[in-house]
Amino acid sequence: MSKKGLLRGYVIANWPVYLFAVLLIIASNVGQASLPRILGSFTDQLMQNTLQMNTVIRYSLSLLAIAIAYNLLFGTGQFMIMKLGRRFEFMTRERIFGKFSELSEHYFSKQGNGKLLSYVMNDVTSVREAISNGVTMMTNATFLLLSCIVMMLLSGIPMRLILISIVPLLAIPFLVVFFGPRIRKRSRDVQDALATMTESAEEQLGGIRVTKTFAIEDSARERFGITVDAIKSKQLRLVRLSSLFQALLPLLGAISLVVSLLVGGILTMQNSITLGSFVALTLYLRIIMGPLQQIGNVINTMQRSGASLERVNDLLTEVPDVRELPNATRLQTVNDITIENLSFSYPNSSSPALKNISLNIQAGRTVGIVGKTGSGKSTFVKLLLRTYEPPEGTIRINGTDIRQLSLEGLRSRIAYVPQDGFLFSTTIRDNIAFSNREVPLDTVEHSARQAMIYENIIRFPDQFDTLLGERGLTLSGGQRQRTSLARGLIKKAQVLILDDSMSAVDAVTESGILRSLREIGKGKTTLIISHRISANIVSRIRKDLFKHISKMSMSFFDRFHIGSLVTNVSSDTETISSFFTQVLLSLIRDGMMLVLIIVFMFQLDPVLAGYSLIVLPVIAIVAVLFRSRLRRAYQNARTRLSRLIAFTAENLSGMFLIQAFHQEEEQKKRFKEQNTLHLKANIAQARSNVIFNRTFDILGNAALVMMVWLGGRAVLGESLQVGVLYAFISYIRQFFQPINQITMQWNTFQSTTVSMDRIWNILSTRPEVADPKPGTASTLEPQHVMGQIDFNDVSFGYRADRPLIQHMNLHLYPGEMVGIVGTTGAGKSTLISLLNRFYDVNEGSIEIDGIDIRHFPQANLHRIVGLIQQEPFLFSGSIIDNVRMFREDITREQAIQACRFVGAHAMISRLPQGYDTRLSERGSGLSAGERQLISFARIVVFQPRVLILDEATANLDSHTEQLVQQALESVSQGRTTIVIAHRLSTVMHADRILVMENGEIVEEGSHQKLIDAEGVYADLYTHAREAGNDSAISG
Secondary structure, three states: OOHHHHHHHHHHHOHHHHHHHHHHHHHHHHHHHHHHHHHHHHHHHHHOOOOOHHHHHHHHHHHHHHHHHHHHHHHHHHHHHHHHHHHHHHHHHHHHHHHHHHOOHHHHHHHOHHHHHHHHHHHHHHHHHHHHHHHHHHHHHHHHHHHHHHHHHHOOOOHHHHHHHHHHHHHHHHHHHHHHHHHHHHHHHHHHHHHHHHHHHHHHHHOHHHHHHOOOHHHHHHHHHHHHHHHHHHHHHHHHHHHHHHHHHHHHHHHHHHHHHHHHHHHHHOOOOOHHHHHHHHHHHHHHHHHHHHHHHHHHHHHHHHHHHHHHHHHHOOOOOOOOOOOOEOOOOOOEEEEEEEEEOOOOOOOOOEEEEEEEEEOOOEEEEEOOOOOOHHHHHHHHOOOOOOOEEEEEEOOEEHHHEOHHHHHHOEEEEOOOOOOOOOEHHHHHOOOOOOOOHHHHHHHHHHOOOHHHHHOOOOHHHOEOOHHHOOOOHHHHHHHHHHHHHOOOOOEEEEEOOOOOOOHHHHHHHHHHHHHHOOOOEEEEEEOOOOOHHHHHHHHHHHHHHHHOOHHHHHHOOHHHHHHHHHHHHHHHHHHHHHHHHHHHHHHHHHHHHHHHHHHHOHHHHHHHOOHHHHHHHHHHHHHHHHHHHHHHHHHHHHHHHHHHHHHHHOHHHHHHOOOHHHHHHHHHHHHHHHHHHHHHHHHHHHHHHHHHHHHHHHHHHHHHHHHHHHHHOOOOOHHHHHHHHHHHHHHHHHHHHHHHHHHHHHHHHHHHHHHHHHHOOOOOOOOOOOOOOOOOOHHHOOOOEEEEEEEEOOEOOEOOEEEEEEEEOOOOEEEEEEOOOOOHHHHHHHHOOOOOOOEEEEEEOOEEHHHOOHHHHHHHEEEEOOOOOOOOEEHHHHHOOOOOOOOHHHHHHHHHHHOOHHHHHOOOOHHHOEEOHHHOOOOHHHHHHHHHHHHHHHOOOEEEEEOOOOOOOHHHHHHHHHHHHHHOOOOEEEEEOOOHHHOOOOOEEEEEEOOEEEEEEOHHHHHHHOOHHHHHHHHHHHHOOOOOOOO
16 A cells, blocks of 8 residues: 555545535635725725715624634634544554554564554654644645635736735745655654654663662663654754744745735835725735745644654555465364474574474373473464464464464464463453453353462452453462463363463462363363563653653552553653644744734724724633633543553553454454544544634634724724724734634644643652652662661551551571462562562561661662562663663673573574674563573672562573572572572572461471471472472472
8 A cells, every 4th residue: 555545545535525625615715815805995995985884884794794704614624624634543543553463473573562652642643633734724825825816816906916926925836845855854754763762661661660670760761861862853953944944934925025015005106006905915915924824834744744654654564474365264173283394483583493393283182392491382382373474384283284274263263371471451350251251250250260360359359340450460470370371261262272371370279270271171182381391841851751750669650551651751742842843933923923013003093902902801711711621622632542552552562462362353343442532532622623713713803893893983083094094904914813823823732731731740740669868868888788688567558458468577687598488469579579669668667787778769779689570571672781781880791601600691692693682672582481591690790689589480491490590599699588489499498488378477487397387388389299390399
């Protein structure tokens, strides 16, 4: 599809509406162009002393009627075009979202979610502005100019005078041809830079927990600042060019007006034309001046829109890597799966992920797939689900190559449970019933029982209607995995794939799940994959906003979606940028013009000037009445857009699951619901804009009518000269022209104030976890920390009415290794979050070496306490930068030595550029285990005094885990180490093991002591041995 084809198809489909709207605008232009002719005739009758009072009244009423009529015509046409523009925005967003669901994982790994979000946020809005406001203004400017020329001829103004007057305007097409392509190219550069900044914001905010853990907020702000500075530089280049263009257009209009005054004045004095014709000529040129002042903005908008349209077209014409054949067969049943000579390599990888794999899986069999980290286990699943295409070899189901099967038929027969337990920010019920939202609640509950998550869910206040936070992070890791498992089990597919989907589940729970799976798996083909053998101002605003967000506590990110925050950083700041680059100068210019006109009017005739300004209080009242309505309309539209972007961001992150469960159509339907709400809000906003603008224009013409009536009476009473009346009529036209421009810009101003309010709401939110006041802080250099940790009567709950930890007292000694075990949701990770001060305790205190951690600056605390989480987060950039977290004071040799230490060196060396291999967003392209190894290397480089491993080895195979454990034994020497684990082999050699239940420590002691006690820990140990899923447990 060509760029023009995208618009052409929409215009052709809606040509009757477009044509009718354009005809209404043309009719309004004719009406507006007739006003100077009427005023010219009125002036001639005044000069000839043939004017009667009833004629004055007739002229006044005619002017008012025409003004009302042309404003109604223009307003209706404008609203129709604005509505069409917003429907185009709605349609294009749907097409983009639909395109996302067609593209393969390969495409998403190349692009990054932030860049894709910029299509939905910035580019589509830019195109909409062009085909709504841009088309309206361009149509109005073109036909108003033509209408004025025709009316000038009908008014008896000589052709030579008209031609002389408009000669300067003939330069406009040449200016457009010269400046247009250049503005367009620089606009494309700005849009690309904005996309890069959006991508950076989405990534940095998505990895905020890692950023805080390693105390690299300054580095994150610096990297984000680089993208902001790039936008600033490109925007300044664009502004310099577009400002020159915008300045030249009014200059041509002013030259045209001066020429007409000079030549027309000479002809009037020679009696070659009447004074009325001269008045009409100058008024016509003043009318033309209005569109000329706007046409520069219109051209800039059109060029920026062209650049955005090219970007959107690039996306919509992207050919998916994985395509369904036109005559694809729908898979009805799965008898056997055959893999023949299957090989696959990821893009930019020099080593194959799979090489010459051949395998036959019979229906109803359970097959375990094991291997080291990065051995290709998850890659095999992706190929079976056809999210990637193998370059060599085939996968057959029932003897048919899966490339000949429909994607819907293939994916509907396979239930996939991923390792990361990705959940959507909707209710638990909707997450479990993801593959079929029509299933009854009892079916959802049954699947929850099978996945051993039912008991946890019914303890929540809203049970299955509990709303989850972004990516489901309000649940613990084990709860997310079990909810994800329930989602896979409810699908009733013939093939069940478990991709290490119980790595965050405790032994007792896992044992129960395995019993359920043995029953569920009867007659199903089951694949179990496991690692175990079991603009200065705007630039400043963007930087300050990001800086403030990066200082917020984790509870802030629990309340706000990353997509919504990205909208604040990208879309809202871009609205402010548009105000400063396109609107502010116009407001200052028009405001100064108003003041000067008022001064000149009072100098001419104070009494008449006073009458002229009677309408100003009415204007002020109307502005106040409309202000709240416009503000509400803009706030509603921005809120709807923010929710739409948050929904899109989440779907981009979970696109693999959407495709695996074949929920593309369902998610499109949900996107359409969000998109429709935004469309309705947008149309309501457009309607308010049109009514506001047209009301002001009618008031301006009412002032002109009042001047004609009062001035006409004064001239008839010989108390006013005709020349003074002409001057006042001219001033009135000039007076309301900037007012009309201000009202046109007022809409943008309202949008800007709404965006400013949204940004201010973020900036005025105080972090719940704040650094101590200057002068009261305590600091400890990591090398001087002993590592004594004390929890003193600590109580905490994420919600005040749901305490998780109550009156806990716990003491960890310097150099001690403490293991923490317990069922999923027992409060283990909460304990760690409190020690890292992601949240502050509700009661009590936590101390390190006798100092309350609230007295430490957070950056100092995070240099002391190092955390490795179960779900590793890598930033886009090189591997070496991810190991040293972009800190230049850590040498390359130190980073490489750390990778050797944890066993990651061999894996990295196999990559095409080794340590300089560029990773895409979140480290996609590496397996979960490979990402985790890099996370371990980070901690070795940073050398914290307190080391915390939160299920950090769950993604590693047994061999790699043993290497890492050996490395950690060395790293943990002399350090206080806390290990949270469900795999008991990870903690059985700890100095002390704590067993947690419901936020309390119920058992404490060494491994052998707890076994001898025959309590909770002994039960966990027994279940793990019975399940046979912990290879090292007997060691």
